[in-house]
Amino acid sequence: MSLTLGIDLGTTNSLVGVVDSGFPILLADEEGRRITPSAVNYGSDGAVTVGHAALRARALDPARTVTSVKRLLGRRAGEGDWRPPYDLRALGTSPVDVSAEILKRLRAIAERALEQTVTRAVITVPAYFNDAQRSATKKAGELAGLTVERIVSEPTAAALAYGLDKLGEQGKIAVYDLGGGTFDVSILEMRDGVFQVLATAGDTQLGGDDVDRMVAALLWRRAGFTDAPDYEALPSAIQVRLIEAAEIAKKKLSTEDEALIELPFLWEKQSLHVTLTRAELEKLALPWVERTRIHCLRALSDARLTNADLAEVILVGGSTRMPIVRQSVREIFQREPNISQNPDEAVAMGAVIQAGILSGSLRNVLLLDVTPLSLGIETFGGLMNIIIPRNTTIPCKAGEMFTNAVANQADMLIRVLQGERELAKDNWELGRIDVPFPPGPKGSARVGVQFAIDANGILEVLARDTATNRDVVLEIQNTAVDVADERVEQMISESVEHAFEDMNERIWTEARLKAEELLPAVDQALAVLGSEIPAEDRASIDACAATVKSLLTAAAHDVKALKAANQQLDEATQNLAVLLVEKAMEESLARKGVL
Ligand code: ADP
């Protein structure tokens, strides 16, 4: 089967994944790393290295190492130019070519992990990317040998990864994405089953890198080396070592209170030993994270919304792992953000899910959103009575009212069925419940049966005797999801195969029930009034009843004949029925003493 990759082509980091056996997974390189730095080194010997290897080369060769190239691909309107520490033209390359190198590396990681060639991909871009920037991304994909099936907005991909596509129509969410070099906040709304970006704001010069630089400068000040220059005046190789150590310490402080930074022989044979606490880091980072507030407020106001209109706020980007960032988001949006996904993997996961949907390999997952087979109960005569038809979107609720088919029945057995066949016996029984009710004449009981399926596919069957208001509840787990795909397909194909005979069987059962109702009624009427009708009427009624009886007991089910015989018996008893009604009225009037 041909696979479609999902790719997060990030400013700082990139990831690639694929849907494997129905599950979205991210693919790791030969050293088990799922995150590839978006860095490309153009060696003086002409060799091109990408990712971790390129970052290692940066310390020695900053001018030949391209990072954050995505910023050159697209800027927000009105933002100033960013001056990179390298000259692309001198390196004989372009932003699209550099992006293509990163994509080639991701493709190679995927092909190695999957042991097959892959030629198709879905790639994410920031929501604010315009047509030209989206085309440039697509072009980069093509240069890497990938047909770009779709370009997806990063916040939309993140929302998919968080499972928010299950949000109801008009549900609104905020996506707060603080990465390595950029900050984006987007407000999305679910419309006709797809996300629309209502507003987007942010800053392409605001990210975790800023914190790394601030921490690096602090470490240098704290080192206390004698005769050392200012941080800004340091050779770039030393700055890079400090920044790398700063980032490691920063990450550690997301989960720990203290980090020890040691850099042997950093400056003229002197080594650096500094302890940094989370409180110290947060003091540096607070003004930085507060810069995101204004963009969040702007996005909300552009979307003409307030905090209260949002169903969820989701966190995306590695920097949102910092506790102080989460605290700020909590204050800005006045709610607990959703942190159920890995923030640095959410966009990639969403791209993978989108790729899976496009290539059809996620059909299983999509089926979870609808009932794969009809759900119903068995009714009198062994027929399937559908309450929730197949392909109904869940969650859903439906019900019907049932009555007793025979007099003096004291309870009703409800068999809960799943399947597409007309006869109860051909469908699968999921469970049964017994509903007791006070005995009475035929048709006197009123039992309401309600089926409710929640978002997890759990079916709850509630039966209520409306006379006593007593409920009987049955819960059935995973009806919508437990059915293995092949069995569903088989059930559906069987139902098509047997549609004709099933239909005949249903019509026969209905005709039989009608006959079984008619015959005793006729016998009863004849017993009361038999002597008061003309002999020829009596003879024709007897003849018609005999025909019905013989058709009922015949080995072969002649549906047409039985229906016709029922009809004739009905007609032959017209006069009898009129007499019966008249007699009943006379009797009741007599009882009341009118006659
Ligand atoms: P981008 O979308 O910009 O490509 P990411 O979402 O991968 O980037 O975010 C990268 C940033 O996240 C880096 O600045 C990195 O230092 C930061 N980061 C990653 N993990 C953590 C962590 N545990 N604590 C704090 N920052 C982190």
Ligand code: MG
């Ligand atoms: Mg990102």
